[in-house]
Amino acid sequence: MISPTSPKLKQVSTINSDIRSGRASSKSAASTASSSSLSNTRNNRSPNPPTKRYSTHDISSVPQSPEMSNEQVFDLMEKEQDKIVVKMTREISQLQEELKALRAQANSRSRRSSSISSNASLEIPRGEPHAAATIRRSSSSTHTHQVPQAQLHELAQENAALRHENEALKREIESLRAQLRNPVCIYSSSLPHYTTLAVDPPVPFPQWLTDFTGLSQWPGLDPPYVPLDFINFANVPAVPQHAQAQCATLFRDSCSFDCFNCISFDDVYTCPQLSQTFDDGPSPATIKLLDHLSSKSTFFTLGVNVVQYPSIYRQIVERGHIVGSHTWSHKFLPGLSNEEIVAQIEWSIWAMNATGGHIPKWFRPPYGGVDNRVRSILRQFGMQSVLWNFDTFDWKLLDPAYSRDEKEIYRDVTKFRQANNNQGLILEHDAVIRTVNIAIEVNKILGPSQLTVPQCVGGIDYIKRFN
Ligand SMILES: [Zn+2]
Structure with missing residues (x-):
């Protein structure tokens, strides 16, 4: 659109x-x-193409409660739709908040790990499961600390999990945004009761x-x-x-x-x-x-x-x-x-x-x-x-x-x-x-x-x- x-x-x-x-x-x-x-x-x-002539359907043939007029049905649809838009907007805000919290959490973790040594980069030696990792100053390699590898692995895993969650949330936000932009999805996924209002079964x-x-x-x-x-x-x-x-x-x-x-x-x-x-x-x-x-x-x-x-x-x-x-x-x-x-x-x-x-x-x-x-x-x-x-x-x-x-x-x-x-x-x-x-x-x-x-x-x- x-x-x-x-x-x-x-x-x-x-x-x-x-x-x-x-x-x-x-x-x-x-x-x-x-x-x-x-x-x-x-x-x-x-x-033998179908000879059936399709009868003209109008809203009066739509199954609905007998006391409701067409205008009432449309009003109802309108209100429902507004509610959905509001709900989705709220969901997007919630997800964005969650994302923010996750980012903050991720930041504090990285601060915690970097506080071990400022301006340090982490190196986990591959193929040496029992070796200690070295944290090396980026400016020079004049000074090194020894940090237990288990702790580093734990941090790395936590970071990876957070990143993964972050990506999933981003995708969810995008999909909700897309739904808001594309009403087709609003109808087909969120308003099943409109499908019953929608006259007859799929072709x-x-x-x-x-x-x-x-x-x-x-x-x-x-x-x-x-x-x-x-x-x-x-x-x-x-x-x-x-x-x-x-x-x-x-x-x-x-x-x-x-x-x-x-x-x-x-x-x-x-x-x-x-x-x-x-x-x-x-x-x-x-x-x-x-x-x-x-x-x-x-x-x-x-x-x-x-x-x-x-x-x-x-x-x-x-x-x-x-x-x-x-x-x-x-x-x-x-x-x-x-x-x-x-x-x-x-x-x-x-x-x-x-x-x-x-x-x-x-x-x-x-x-x-x-x-x-x-x-x-x-x-x-x-x-x-x-x-x-x-x-x-x-x-x-x-x-x-x-x-x-x-x-x-x-x-x-x-x-x-x-x-x-x-x-x-x-x-x-x-x-x-x-x-x-x-x-x-x-x-x-x-x-x-x-x-x-x-x-x-x-x-x-x-x-x-x-x-
Ligand atoms: Zn279009």
Whole structure:
């Protein structure tokens, strides 16, 4: 969710010109051929595609106590979520305190050992278990003390244990921070009762996917790479892998959006009208957003959430919105190998196909992480990157490290609308109720005169639809 700040978008005269002129559709049609292996896979493996028409679910079909209204349920979700954020923040503070105490303890130990001899370095002779260790002054070796080796071993062991504990705590703090930043985890791990609220059981693993992959269940957060005959790694440029915000090894010709705000010819990053887009869902909070949106929008969904909340996903589509892919599990793609990138994309497509009966055309890279290597793979799938030219930074509200609040967001959105003459692609999130509430207010500010991403560029909604 972390995106480049203030995207100062590179002027490229050819940006989207072919898309706007309608060539995108023919291009899409051409790319459909390359990506049709996916479609064929489904068709070949499943000669009788499911004829079941999914009924429209609404919150009234959600199992809940009869005395609770929808609004009450949403309020409850909101309060629960706030409590979790507070709890996690407190846990982080506690862990930080613990870490501090451990550090102090470690320091006092090292002071104690160094008090044996100031400026001394410890040397434990190897291979001489009964020999005494020597503590030698660092300045010269003119003076030595003899210290029992058992004591030194004890100290060394204690230090190692403390270091180990320290590292474990650091990892725990990082993971809690990540959970705060990534609401997907908040939903899937901490709010099991929302899962029961979330309408129906996860989407079954389809037989055609078992036939193709040999697997029988949806993968975890690191999906396995399944080779596809239409993906040719020989055509993928050798852009070095890089971790998020580690741009030193990257050249400008990588056209990295996360490092250089670089936009390529087929990236979508703005719109002739306003266009709200929502990442990281579907989630139970998405239902509230659907109930309040006055315009058609584009939802970039995570495969793990699609299979977990299938009927919410279908509601998005049935209410006339467009769904695109946001990977399987929200990984920063430029940091992955080619095979891992393919796995993130293919599993998200399979999740959407199994749940909604379609193959997505539009792709939003998590954290804006896209460069020419990632694009090359995306194009082989027949997909295009969708970036943005206005980030609401709504996710910052979920991270206590930032002090952004709702008012700031509404003020920035209003300014953006005025400065950009009612044009632009806006980045928001629908994984938690707090950002959904913001999205509803932003929708009021921007009004109903909005376009979906394919409408923005005159492109197709999906590469293929099966029902
Ligand atoms: Zn995201």
